[in-house]
Amino acid sequence: MVGLPLALWIYKCLMMVIFQRKIIYMGYAPPGARTEELHASLLPREIRCMEVCLESEKHVRLHGIIIHQDALDCSARDPDVVIVYLQGNAGNPLARIPVFEKLLSGLSQSQQSPKNSTLSVHIIAVAPRSYWKSSSRTPTERSLIADYHRVLSYAVERYPKSTIVLYGHSLGGAIAVCLASHLSSTDYPTVQGLVLENPFASIPDMVQALYPQRWLPYRYLGHLAFDKWNAVAAMQSAKGGTDSLLSRLSRDMLVLLSEKDEIVPPTMGEEIYRARESTRHQGTNYRSAERGQRRLVMVRGALHEQAWMHRQWVNEMTAYVHQVRARKDW
Template structure:
């Protein structure tokens, strides 16, 4: 039997069903996709295009004033980690190493201009080197699923490599954005007595947790996305570990003299998150921790501002 068109007007219920049901179905679909592919959203080693295949000295060339060495580290199992060691040409035996924890996109090569700016200040670059290791699924490191447990392991191996290669140097842990949440989570699991050479902690535009970031990105409580943070696999709850860290942990030691820098006009991470971490950190006797707001800076360009590179900002970090 063939269907014939009719001139009947669609029922009110059908119209309401189409008007309400279609947006609802799209919301449900997007929520499911955000949960299923959340690690593709959190860990974007594939951004920008070509970030996984860039070559040092070919696609990215450091300035003539610095040397940039490509390093390779063995992680857990078959995990291979790649990174770069950047320092002034005049530095042969660095006495201070910044171990850099990157944000959620790009690779260490893309941060070379940042490192060159830090090294351009004579008061900061004396006997200083910067080591940036790409965790799994970033740059040339092993292409395997990134997880909180996996990245924690990768950076622990990076810290061990730094300590063994530079046994007489002081180490400063420097985290930006996602890296600013990873550093506290890692340091909270380590004992201070086992890492006596780790002397400083710098957090630049850190976020308090992944669930907190979801709520910040979707502040409207009537949207279902606002509540998806509780379904995240990797929480990176830096605020929790900073608030509840023990005095014996590496984080407990470092938080008393840490430096927190936030960009005044950060368009991605609310500056209040960095402020929360700062106030949650230990402030007992002898605390020299500092909180600095970079006036006019955005999330990714704070390094361009002189305020980030002033010696006064780093004065609280032990460098002996």
């Protein structure tokens, strides 16, 4: 009655610790995510997409896509804005094409552009190691930061006159925060925007959120995580007036939270947002919080992967991209 459940719990805990990176980084899910090919049939009308291949550290190959609207082909010049997208813990960039199409469509129809002028936008979405067609190497916190560092550097080098926006969803949100905290602001002057959609505070916090029952042993395994992805600590470090890229970007970032997020508690996104504030400014509400140009927005009725389906998400993203472009001070 006691020995068998205890043995099963110990066994499962051991397996969770040993294979934790298979749980955190799910490049193999859904089935076929590693072998899916880019076909014209996947693309909506008026959308153009091309594959890119980059080389990260130790000869790791990274595969991704660059997507833009056909009517706004910027082959002759740099686009106005380039969004570098950091994905969540499953799937591949091809699965996010509907998200990108929704954003590009919203920007093309925006009334905020100057008369007779349309904002040209490119989106770069590159899969890190162990995702899509990228090299099958074991992902770690250090190696994924190196991969996305390479992607961001590629965007800056390829589009030297464009405004760059760093956009992270879920795990990608935590990666975006940690990546920016490792980079110097002076080295990336064209990176002007930071969007975090449903980011989590850290891996240990996510373990407790997924296993809220105090009588289960799994919730106490968080401190055994190999990769912490502590976005809150990284954001707190940005308050000290350092020269990090995060210190500058976090002053004007946009944090989008799904009201009915079934995976990442919205309180985590709020915690990341508040971590950048001074003590006297804490106490934000979920409806909409603003400190200067920073915003915390709750997308009403949205689930973890469905915020982009709501008009509120389109409006907030469109307004933010135009705001970042108008602020071009580099």
